[in-house]
Amino acid sequence: MSAQFFLQQCLIGLTNGALIALVALGYTMVYGIIGLINFAHGDLIMLGACLALSIVGALGLAAVDPAVTWVAIAGLVLVCGLACGSLNVAVDRIVYKPLRNAPKLAPLVSAIGVSFIFMNIGLFWLGSADRSFPELLPSDNVLPDDWGLQFTQKDRLVVLIVVPLMVALSILVRWTKLGKAMRAVSQDPTAAALVGVDVDRVIAATFFIGGFLGGAASVVYSLYINTIGFQMGFQNGLYAFTAAVLGGIGSIPGAVLGGVVIGLVRALASAYVGERWTGAIVFAILIVILVFRPEGLLGRRVREKV
Amino acid sequence: MLEVRDLEAGYGPIRALDGVSIEIGEGETVAIIGANGAGKTTLLMAISGVVPTRRGSVTFRGQPLTGLPTHAIAKLGVGHAPEGRRIFPRLSVRENLQLGGFTQTNRAAVARDIDEACAIFPVLGERMSQMGGTLSGGEQQMLALARALVGRPKLLLLDEPSLGLAPLIVQKIFEVIGSLSKRGIAVVLVEQNARAALKLADRGYVLETGRITLSGSGKELSGDRRVREAYLGEG
Ligand SMILES: Nc1ncnc2c1ncn2[C@@H]1O[C@H](COP(=O)(O)OP(=O)(O)OP(=O)(O)O)[C@@H](O)[C@H]1O
Numbered sequence: 229m230s231a232q233f234f235l236q237q238c239l240i241g242l243t244n245g246a247l248i249a250l251v252a253l254g255y256t257m258v259y260g261i262i263g264l265i266n267f268a269h270g271d272l273i274m275l276g277a278c279l280a281l282s283i284v285g286a287l288g289l290a291a292v293d294p295a296v297t298w299v300a301i302a303g304l305v306l307v308c309g310l311a312c313g314s315l316n317v318a319v320d321r322i323v324y325k326p327l328r329n330a331p332k333l334a335p336l337v338s339a340i341g342v343s344f345i346f347m348n349i350g351l352f353w354l355g356s357a358d359r360s361f362p363e364l365l366p367s368d369n370v371l372p373d374d375w376g377l378q379f380t381q382k383d384r385l386v387v388l389i390v391v392p393l394m395v396a397l398s399i400l401v402r403w404t405k406l407g408k409a410m411r412a413v414s415q416d417p418t419a420a421a422l423v424g425v426d427v428d429r430v431i432a433a434t435f436f437i438g439g440f441l442g443g444a445a446s447v448v449y450s451l452y453i454n455t456i457g458f459q460m461g462f463q464n465g466l467y468a469f470t471a472a473v474l475g476g477i478g479s480i481p482g483a484v485l486g487g488v489v490i491g492l493v494r495a496l497a498s499a500y501v502g503e504r505w506t507g508a509i510v511f512a513i514l515i516v517i518l519v520f521r522p523e524g525l526l527g528r529r530v531r532e533k534v
Numbered sequence: 535m536l537e538v539r540d541l542e543a544g545y546g547p548i549r550a551l552d553g554v555s556i557e558i559g560e561g562e563t564v565a566i567i568g569a570n571g572a573g574k575t576t577l578l579m580a581i582s583g584v585v586p587t588r589r590g591s592v593t594f595r596g597q598p599l600t601g602l603p604t605h606a607i608a609k610l611g612v613g614h615a616p617e618g619r620r621i622f623p624r625l626s627v628r629e630n631l632q633l634g635g636f637t638q639t640n641r642a643a644v645a646r647d648i649d650e651a652c653a654i655f656p657v658l659g660e661r662m663s664q665m666g667g668t669l670s671g672g673e674q675q676m677l678a679l680a681r682a683l684v685g686r687p688k689l690l691l692l693d694e695p696s697l698g699l700a701p702l703i704v705q706k707i708f709e710v711i712g713s714l715s716k717r718g719i720a721v722v723l724v725e726q727n728a729r730a731a732l733k734l735a736d737r738g739y740v741l742e743t744g745r746i747t748l749s750g751s752g753k754e755l756s757g758d759r760r761v762r763e764a765y766l767g768e769g
């Protein structure tokens with residue numbers, strides 16, 4: 229097998245990995261701030277895909293002039309992002325916030341409950357069969373022919389949406405007042421409140437941002453894979469959650485790295501070993517890494533003395 | 535400026551404060567001394583709204599604080615350097631100080647206040663980009679105090695600022711605390727180091743198992759036989 233084939237698989241892996249990373253961010257941010265593994269995150273994205281499908285259908289976006297396709301896609305990302313972000317905030321308010329001081333298992337079990345509720349809403353919305361999502365973008369190659377590599381308009385879409393969102397997120401977390409407050413709350417919520425940070429608002433903002441990224445991911449996923457179904461949240465959520473743990477849960481760069489690693493491993497495993505082995509290989513590698521680095525690739529090794 | 539009336543607070547079945555009343559005037563420094571577990575930390579945490587109160591009231595400059603969330607109390611001008619320092623270990627020293635000014639809307643003013651804090655504690659100025667968690671214990675305590683000062687409090691609650699520190703650093707910290715009243719900041723100082731605290735304070739209270747048992751000027755208390763025996767290691 230040629231180097232070109234290998235490069236091609238890497239390209240596929242990177243693109244898929246970027247999408248996984250976008251979802252993984254939602255897990256890692258919520259975990260970082262309140263220590264909750266938000267099991268409903270994958271299903272939130274499924275609902276985002278439902279909404280995207282309904283909007284595309286209602287507005288007839290599948291038939292728009294190619295010149296405005298990008299405007300339509302940007303609009304979809306924005307609307308689904310806002311919707312998923314708001315829904316995430318609402319769930320936090322109604323379900324997780326009353327359990328803030330309860331033992332950790334209580335919100336965890338509630339999150340599983342929310343996941344089932346979302347899935348039922350999705351089942352009601354889409355029906356039980358998978359639905360095809362209209363092709364808004366053609367699959368023609370955007371790279372020069374003599375490179376011998378495929379990178380389609382859809383692949384490019386993933387990069388064009390995911391990378392700016394990640395850059396924006398890093399800037400927000402690193403430099404803004406909200407970002408500093410988010411990091412402070414994740415380290416010591418009481419101390420943050422004592423300097424005047426409204427902890428509940430910061431947590432709500434974190435749920436909103438994680439949900440927004442999930443909503444954006446739902447649109448990218450729908451346009452990239454072109455098939456959605458009420459159970460899509462489970463498998464996608466599982467891989468993204470795995471990426472977050474692999475990178476070091478709570479770490480934002482970790483979630484991105486974890487997503488890219490899992491994307492690459494999946495692509496290479498399915499090309500060189502076989503599609504049906506990918507799940508086993510991904511999780512075998514996860515286990516090996518966690519044995520040697522239980523805190524994940526970029527996670528913290530120990531708690532500092534405080 | 536602060537009036538605590540008949541305050542009761544606790545944790546589940548534990549009643550940590552049982553009818554505590556104290557008063558702090560404008561710019562006054564008041565020491566609270568008491569044995570381990572007497573309820574000193576609980577009192578400060580109840581004033582800041584971290585520990586909910588069950589009975590009684592806290593009034594700050596005429597405004598009731600009881601029931602307000604912690605961040606709102608901070609915003610009114612109640613600073614709090616909590617027990618155990620609790621700086622943000624994975625934020626830089628600069629970011630820790632910036633968070634101290636979180637309730638301030640004027641960025642330039644916060645930057646000036648940070649410069650001023652670094653003039654008081656030069657070692658912080660040298661460590662601006664270092665993570666808070668990598669500072670030594672003494673440096674962390676200075677950071678905790680500086681962080682609280684950047685918030686421009688009118689009242690500052692200090693919970694054992696000298697705990698576990700070398701004598702030279704203790705002296706430095708007490709010097710800074712002593713200078714606060716000149717800047718018009720009222721201070722509630724909780725201390726194990728009763729001798730130093732009473733020397734510094736205008737007045738003091740003795741807290742024993744959730745009740746105030748003695749109060750008076752710093753001099754009176756350091757002269758009191760019971761205080762000397764129980765808290766100053768004499769007699
Ligand atoms: N989070 C908590 N849960 C249950 N009980 C608590 C908690 N915090 C304090 N207590 C109890 O409340 C009482 C008062 O504790 P507090 O921390 O206010 O004492 P303190 O005077 O600050 O003591 P120290 O000098 O050791 O810091 C103690 O009996 C303590 O065991």
Ligand SMILES: [Mg+2]
Pocket residue numbers: 574575576617693
């Ligand atoms: Mg204490």
